[in-house]
Structures are given as C-alpha cells and as structure tokens.
Amino acid sequence: MTVISRARDFSAPLRARLGLLLPGLGHLVLGETIVGLGLLSLDVLLLGSLFAGLPRLGGVLFSGPAGSLSWHGVLSIFSWIGLAGCLWWVAYRRAWPRVLTEIEFNSNRQIFLRTLSRHKTGMIGLFGVAFLVSMTLLTPLIAPFDPLDVDVGPQNMGPSWLHPMGTDQFGRDVFSRLLYGGRISLPIGFVAVFIAATVGTTLGATAAFLGGVVDKAIMFVVDALLALPRLVLLLTIVGLFRVPGVWGIFLIVVILGFTAWMGIARIVRGEVLSLKEQEFIQAARALGLSSQRILFRHLIPNAMAPVIVFCSLAIGSTMLAEAGLSFLGLGVPPPTSTWGVMVNDGRDPLRIAPWIAVFPGLAIMIAVLSFNLLGDGLRDATDPKLRGTG
Known part of the structure; x- marks a missing residue:
C-alpha cells in the first residue's frame, strides 16, 4: 500500500504553535520534554552566538591573512543560518503536523524515526551531539579571544566574567x-x-x-x-x-x-x-x-x-x-x-x-x-x- 496524499493538520492545539516564537516551546507544552529542552539548548547557542558575534562580524569574516576573507568566518555564518532554518522547520512541523488522508504505509524509515524519537537516552545523545557539532561550527562567532594569543598578565587566572573558564599558564583563554x-x-x-x-x-x-x-x-x-x-x-x-x-x-x-x-x-x-x-x-x-x-x-x-x-x-x-x-x-x-x-x-x-x-x-x-x-x-x-x- 502507498500513501496517496498528505495534508497539514491545521486543527492542532494552539499551544503547539508557541514553537514558532521559540523552537522547543511547542514541544515542551505538549509534554515532549527531552525534545523541547534539546531544541531550547540549541536556541540558547544560536542566540548567544548572535549577540557575541554580531558586534565583531567584520572581524570574523575578514580574519584571514592581511585582512582577507576567512572561510572559517563564512562557514560559521552559513552554519548559523542553516541551524536557524532547521530549528524553525522542526517547530513548523510540530505546529502543523502532516496527516495522512489515505492508508498509512509504515516504511522502515518511518519505523526507525518513530522508534528513535521515543528512545529517551538516544534523543539525549542526539541533541548532545547536535549541540557539540553546532558549537564547533559557530566557534568564530562565540569565541571571545584568539586561542593562540599569549598574555603575560592573567596567567593561571580562575574563571571570571571576562574569562568564563579561566586562563592557562601562558595567559590564553x-x-x-x-x-x-x-x-x-x-x-x-x-x-x-x-x-x-x-x-x-x-x-x-x-x-x-x-x-x-x-x-x-x-x-x-x-x-x-x-x-x-x-x-x-x-x-x-x-x-x-x-x-x-x-x-x-x-x-x-x-x-x-x-x-x-x-x-x-x-x-x-x-x-x-x-x-x-x-x-x-x-x-x-x-x-x-x-x-x-x-x-x-x-x-x-x-x-x-x-x-x-x-x-x-x-x-x-x-x-x-x-x-x-x-x-x-x-x-x-x-x-x-x-x-x-x-x-x-x-x-x-x-x-x-x-x-x-x-x-x-x-x-x-x-x-x-x-x-x-x-x-x-x-x-x-x-x-x-x-x-x-x-
């Protein structure tokens, strides 16, 4: 059997559309705690990188040799746009889910995705991996200092507002x-x-x-x-x-x-x-x-x-x-x-x-x-x- 047609379910609860304001809220109010918290953690990363990187956007993009365009900066910008698009796409799919107008065909892919989405520890691992990968892609926007900059002043300084994780023996952040x-x-x-x-x-x-x-x-x-x-x-x-x-x-x-x-x-x-x-x-x-x-x-x-x-x-x-x-x-x-x-x-x-x-x-x-x-x-x-x- 095959699916003849699909349609959007516009009768979904209004609270599910909260995710359109901030991806993850819709999942939380519907009781999908792990997915909601995972999406919210990515929201925090996305907004944090925006506020941290926007004031120095020019330096991020033109941080190559002699002020040339840096592919690291370009990659981070496109990664930010791609991550934002993915988050709002997930929120949109949850706000107005697809419904089948004919008999559903349970393919192996559908069974796999359904089983994985219900696996609590698996979803925690998935969002953990997604957070780490997103963090590395957005590093030029997030990192406040050059990792190779040596400062003879704040050596072995503990965590502070300026250096959230402290400095090492060479003063590097x-x-x-x-x-x-x-x-x-x-x-x-x-x-x-x-x-x-x-x-x-x-x-x-x-x-x-x-x-x-x-x-x-x-x-x-x-x-x-x-x-x-x-x-x-x-x-x-x-x-x-x-x-x-x-x-x-x-x-x-x-x-x-x-x-x-x-x-x-x-x-x-x-x-x-x-x-x-x-x-x-x-x-x-x-x-x-x-x-x-x-x-x-x-x-x-x-x-x-x-x-x-x-x-x-x-x-x-x-x-x-x-x-x-x-x-x-x-x-x-x-x-x-x-x-x-x-x-x-x-x-x-x-x-x-x-x-x-x-x-x-x-x-x-x-x-x-x-x-x-x-x-x-x-x-x-x-x-x-x-x-x-x-």
Missing part, C-alpha cells in the same frame, strides 16, 4: 581554546571512523562474498590485529612516523582509522554471510546480475544498519584514543590544540589551576557519553527485537 579544540577533536573522530568504516565494510563484505582463501586471509589479518592492544599499536606507529604541522593531524587521523576497521569488518562479514543466502539475492543471481552489482547494490546497503550503530559508538572511543595520545605527548603537534592536548597542558599546573584540565576533560566526557547514548538509541531503532523498549 581556556574557553576559546576549548571551542577551537573541538573543531579538531570532533572532525578527527568523524573522519577516522569514516576511514575505518570504508575499509572495514569493503574488506568484510569481500571476505564474506568471495569466501574460500580470500575469506580466510582477510579474517586472519583481522584476528591478528585484534590480538594487538590498540594503544600499544598507536604509540608504536605514531612514534615511528611522527611529523609536524598539518601532516601530523592527517597522520593521526589515518592511524586512528586504520587501527579501528577490524571490528566493522567482522560485523559486515557476518551480515553479508546471512544476507547472501536470502531469496532476493538468489533472485538477483537468477536474473543474471553481476557479482559486483549484487555486492555493492544489494548486500552492502542492507548490511549498513549495524555498521552505523558501531560507528556512532566508535567515534567516542576514537576521541578517547586521540586524547590518550595527546596526554602522552604523541597527539596532534603544537600549536594546534585539541581537547586531549589541553588536558596534557593542564597536567603540570593541576594543583594551582585545575580548570585548565578539568574543562576539556568534561568536554571529552560529554562528547563520548553523547555518542554512546546515540549509539544505544540507534541500536534499538535498527533492531526489530529491541524496538519499543527504549
């Missing part, structure tokens, strides 16, 4: 460094996991589809690498191939990605082994479809649900691995700051200025917790046996 550090720590997690997912999915699907010697060889490599402690492997590779500058960040990302693909390969292999015996794959073979088409158009797409769940959990563990390397002095090379580098910087003055290490440590904890909660929600939403238990 911890809040600004935290914001700019998130622009490195979060992309490292995302890109490294993307590399791991690409390599793991390709090798796992190939091993399961071809079988025989290829399967045994790939799984032998997987088992051998899984037998090695990841931290020891990371320390060895980074210690041997450490390079300065931007290439140092690239090296960290690649190493983190190529030491995390084994678990994904095992998951995909198991899924493909199960799927390739299904009737729709047998029908595809009977129709004469090529092996490459069956693998990349039918098997891999249908095996991606557990991979997405695994990746959401792996982002948090990857950020922890990067923080561990940085704490040991083998992470992203200076002067670039990540949350792990900031924790390492606060190690020596921990007794006299604990805020230098505490705030980035809290940021790491919140990020990892958000991704883990989101992963739990995605797991329940993609597993038919667990749907409706969140």
Whole structure:
C-alpha cells in the first residue's frame, strides 16, 4: 500500500504553535520534554552566538591573512543560518503536523524515526551531539579571544566574567581554546571512523562474498590485529612516523582509522554471510546480475544498519584514543590544540589551576557519553527485537 496524499493538520492545539516564537516551546507544552529542552539548548547557542558575534562580524569574516576573507568566518555564518532554518522547520512541523488522508504505509524509515524519537537516552545523545557539532561550527562567532594569543598578565587566572573558564599558564583563554579544540577533536573522530568504516565494510563484505582463501586471509589479518592492544599499536606507529604541522593531524587521523576497521569488518562479514543466502539475492543471481552489482547494490546497503550503530559508538572511543595520545605527548603537534592536548597542558599546573584540565576533560566526557547514548538509541531503532523498549 502507498500513501496517496498528505495534508497539514491545521486543527492542532494552539499551544503547539508557541514553537514558532521559540523552537522547543511547542514541544515542551505538549509534554515532549527531552525534545523541547534539546531544541531550547540549541536556541540558547544560536542566540548567544548572535549577540557575541554580531558586534565583531567584520572581524570574523575578514580574519584571514592581511585582512582577507576567512572561510572559517563564512562557514560559521552559513552554519548559523542553516541551524536557524532547521530549528524553525522542526517547530513548523510540530505546529502543523502532516496527516495522512489515505492508508498509512509504515516504511522502515518511518519505523526507525518513530522508534528513535521515543528512545529517551538516544534523543539525549542526539541533541548532545547536535549541540557539540553546532558549537564547533559557530566557534568564530562565540569565541571571545584568539586561542593562540599569549598574555603575560592573567596567567593561571580562575574563571571570571571576562574569562568564563579561566586562563592557562601562558595567559590564553581556556574557553576559546576549548571551542577551537573541538573543531579538531570532533572532525578527527568523524573522519577516522569514516576511514575505518570504508575499509572495514569493503574488506568484510569481500571476505564474506568471495569466501574460500580470500575469506580466510582477510579474517586472519583481522584476528591478528585484534590480538594487538590498540594503544600499544598507536604509540608504536605514531612514534615511528611522527611529523609536524598539518601532516601530523592527517597522520593521526589515518592511524586512528586504520587501527579501528577490524571490528566493522567482522560485523559486515557476518551480515553479508546471512544476507547472501536470502531469496532476493538468489533472485538477483537468477536474473543474471553481476557479482559486483549484487555486492555493492544489494548486500552492502542492507548490511549498513549495524555498521552505523558501531560507528556512532566508535567515534567516542576514537576521541578517547586521540586524547590518550595527546596526554602522552604523541597527539596532534603544537600549536594546534585539541581537547586531549589541553588536558596534557593542564597536567603540570593541576594543583594551582585545575580548570585548565578539568574543562576539556568534561568536554571529552560529554562528547563520548553523547555518542554512546546515540549509539544505544540507534541500536534499538535498527533492531526489530529491541524496538519499543527504549
């Protein structure tokens, strides 16, 4: 069955339209507390970045070399506009929801979204991730100081109105460094996991589809690498191939990605082994479809649900691995700051200025917790046996 037509329900309660004034209010008055508070937190971030960045908008846009246009500033402006549009679109959809004028067809996507929206901890994780990502995109508008500015005056100064998170031993604003550090720590997690997912999915699907010697060889490599402690492997590779500058960040990302693909390969292999015996794959073979088409158009797409769940959990563990390397002095090379580098910087003055290490440590904890909660929600939403238990 299909949906013939849709329409807007203009008879929705008037209080639901409060969200058009401030996204999230409509959800709160309708009893959707988690979604409402999550949207309101994004509202606060949006309005705060507007009031903080508007007086120095010219400096944000033209902060490049010799006063040239900065792509960081342009990205932050477009991110602000995009986030505002998304928030009001959600409020509009809640104020006047769509209703079906014919029989509803419950597709897998609809069931997935409905289950995830009812999963309380999953929604907390989703809004936590959304807040962190939005914060990093809006950093040029929010950060009050340059993270690399050294001031010999307020060294190791505690939190104040001018410096909400204090200053470090070089007089640098911890809040600004935290914001700019998130622009490195979060992309490292995302890109490294993307590399791991690409390599793991390709090798796992190939091993399961071809079988025989290829399967045994790939799984032998997987088992051998899984037998090695990841931290020891990371320390060895980074210690041997450490390079300065931007290439140092690239090296960290690649190493983190190529030491995390084994678990994904095992998951995909198991899924493909199960799927390739299904009737729709047998029908595809009977129709004469090529092996490459069956693998990349039918098997891999249908095996991606557990991979997405695994990746959401792996982002948090990857950020922890990067923080561990940085704490040991083998992470992203200076002067670039990540949350792990900031924790390492606060190690020596921990007794006299604990805020230098505490705030980035809290940021790491919140990020990892958000991704883990989101992963739990995605797991329940993609597993038919667990749907409706969140």
